[in-house]
Amino acid sequence: xxxxxxxxxxxxxxxxxxxxxxxxxxxxxxxxxxxxxxxxxxxxxxxxxxxxxxxxxxxxxxxxxxxxxxxxxxxxxxxxxxxxxxxxxxxxxxxxxxxxxxxxxxxxxxxxxxxxxxxxxxxxxxxxxxxxxxxxxxxxxxxxxxxxxxxxxxxxxxxxxxxxxxxxxxxxxxxxxxxxxxxxxxxxxxxxxxxxxxxxxxxxxxxxxxxxxxxxxxxxxxxxxxxxxxxxxxxxxxxxxxxxxxxxxxxxxxxxxxxxxxxxxxxxxxxxxxxxxxxxxxxxxxxxxxxxxxxxxxxxxxxxxxxxxxxxxxxxxxxxxxxxxxxxxxxxxxxxxxxxxxxxxxxxxxxxxxxxxxxxxxxxxxxxxxxxxxxxxxxxxxxxxxxxxxxxxxxxxxxxxxxxxxxxxxxxxxxxxxxxxxxxxx
Numbered sequence: 001x002x003x004x005x006x007x008x009x010x011x012x013x014x015x016x017x018x019x020x021x022x023x024x025x026x027x028x029x030x031x032x033x034x035x036x037x038x039x040x041x042x043x044x045x046x047x048x049x050x051x052x053x054x055x056x057x058x059x060x061x062x063x064x065x066x067x068x069x070x071x072x073x074x075x076x077x078x079x080x081x082x083x084x085x086x087x088x089x090x091x092x093x094x095x096x097x098x099x100x101x102x103x104x105x106x107x108x109x110x111x112x113x114x115x116x117x118x119x120x121x122x123x124x125x126x127x128x129x130x131x132x133x134x135x136x137x138x139x140x141x142x143x144x145x146x147x148x149x150x151x152x153x154x155x156x157x158x159x160x161x162x163x164x165x166x167x168x169x170x171x172x173x174x175x176x177x178x179x180x181x182x183x184x185x186x187x188x189x190x191x192x193x194x195x196x197x198x199x200x201x202x203x204x205x206x207x208x209x210x211x212x213x214x215x216x217x218x219x220x221x222x223x224x225x226x227x228x229x230x231x232x233x234x235x236x237x238x239x240x241x242x243x244x245x246x247x248x249x250x251x252x253x254x255x256x257x258x259x260x261x262x263x264x265x266x267x268x269x270x271x272x273x274x275x276x277x278x279x280x281x282x283x284x285x286x287x288x289x290x291x292x293x294x295x296x297x298x299x300x301x302x303x304x305x306x307x308x309x310x311x312x313x314x315x316x317x318x319x320x321x322x323x324x325x326x327x328x329x330x331x332x333x334x335x336x337x338x339x340x341x342x343x344x345x346x347x348x349x350x351x352x353x354x355x356x357x358x359x360x361x362x363x364x365x366x367x368x369x370x371x372x373x374x375x376x377x378x379x380x381x382x383x384x385x386x387x388x389x390x391x392x393x394x395x396x397x398x399x400x401x402x403x404x405x406x407x408x409x410x411x412x413x414x415x416x417x418x419x420x421x422x423x424x425x426x
Contacts, residue, residue: 019078023071026117027140031067033113036060076139078149083124085137097136098126104275104301106150108268110143120146125301135303150268172250173330176317184317185241188294189233191285197233200225249315251331259313269313275300279335280312281324292318295328 039056046052069089077084082100087093097103107123114120124137141149187194207222245263251273252258259269278298287293295316302313316327329336374392 020075021077023074023076024117024119024140024142025071026113026119028064028067028071029117030113030140031070032060032064035063083137083139085139095137097124102126105269105271105299107270107302108146108150110262110266112264114140114143118143122146122150123303125303172248174249174316174319174323174327176244176247176319178245180317180319181241181244181247183290183292184244184294185237185239187284187286187290187292188240188282188318189236189284193232193236194284194286197229200229200232204229243311244314244317247314247317249327249331257315257331259315269302271299271302271313273332273334276332276335279315279328279332281328287318290318291320293321293324294318295324297332 039060043052043056070087073089074085074087077086083097085093085095085097104125105123107125109121109123110119111121119140120143122139122141123135124139125135139146204222204225207225211222242263243265244261246266247261249257249259255273256270257273259267261267276297276299280296280298281293282296283293294314296312296314299313315331316324319327
């Protein structure tokens with residue numbers, strides 16, 4: 001269960017040990033906002049006459065009162081050993097987070113509503129694994145209070161030693177311009193997405209060119225193809241550009257790595273190097289053509305309760321190979337493999353070929369009938385459509401082994417363990 005709460009404006013020092021603080025009233029708006037949209041849609045669909053508006057108004061008022069009661073009776077206490085979240089309502093709840101030594105990370109996210117109310121969401125994650133998507137506690141404080149708790153009170157206990165104020169200027173090992181962010185957003189998506197997206201775009205442009213010479217108006221197929229380009233390529237790229245805007249990464253305090261980025265929703269994340277399970281150097285086909293690569297890490301305990309949890313933290317956006325290698329050595333030298341790479345033994349080739357052959361045969365058998373059907377349905381078409389469409393389905397369902405994307409992975413079990421370097425093609 002995730003608990004969302006924030007400090008009352010009267011609480012000036014929420015980091016004081018043993019102090020009980022209460023949720024900020026803005027949490028009432030956050031929890032009620034989605035219900036407003038749902039009730040408004042229902043009211044529109046069911047009509048405006050009769051008692052319908054009054055019923056929905058009563059439901060909305062009841063929901064706001066319920067959220068108000070939840071807010072007023074939810075408290076947070078920072079003890080010497082951990083954090084206690086307690087709710088004293090009809091459905092009582094008391095959650096005691098594990099000791100600070102077992103907390104993996106304390107991160108800060110700021111969305112649109114947080115910017116409006118001047119608050120920040122403090123996300124507390126325990127050692128729940130790198131695949132966890134929901135933090136153990138989401139605590140929304142005033143922005144200055146959240147920064148003080150994270151950088152002073154909790155970071156000191158998490159990472160040990162004296163905390164380093166994040167406001168102090170830090171010289172990052174590499175700088176990332178808006179052009180770097182745009183290039184990363186466009187070409188860090190999978191090669192299959194990039195090729196498919198630009199194929200849809202080219203087909204749409206061609207159809208628009210053909211329709212411009214006639215009098216039939218815009219071809220509907222061009223609009224559908226353009227929509228596919230937006231869905232497959234443009235929308236994911238814009239999302240990545242917005243996500244990694246203003247990207248900064250640096251290492252401070254010996255073993256702590258800090259990440260900051262975001263345009264609409266901003267993220268501040270820090271984690272100890274010992275929390276890293278693996279480091280991946282990723283190169284898509286287009287990135288290899290541009291002689292660029294990016295660095296991803298698998299970290300324990302960075303859940304945010306949103307789509308951000310599904311994205312591995314990025315230590316380096318798409319940069320040229322020299323800059324990427326330099327940043328890798330400065331940020332995570334523990335994961336740099338100094339030895340010579342060893343190829344797999346010759347006997348492994350046969351096993352891999354058999355597995356690939358079986359997978360390819362299964363896919364080919366599954367696509368025989370759909371491919372024949374599409375071929376017969378489109379063989380009579382003329383022009384480029386008649387040339388491409390009959391073979392579009394076999395080309396679109398090619399085995400994954402023929403899609404070009406290279407990753408080099410460095411794994412480690414502990415800070416003192418031996419490093420292993422592997423490479424895989426996906």
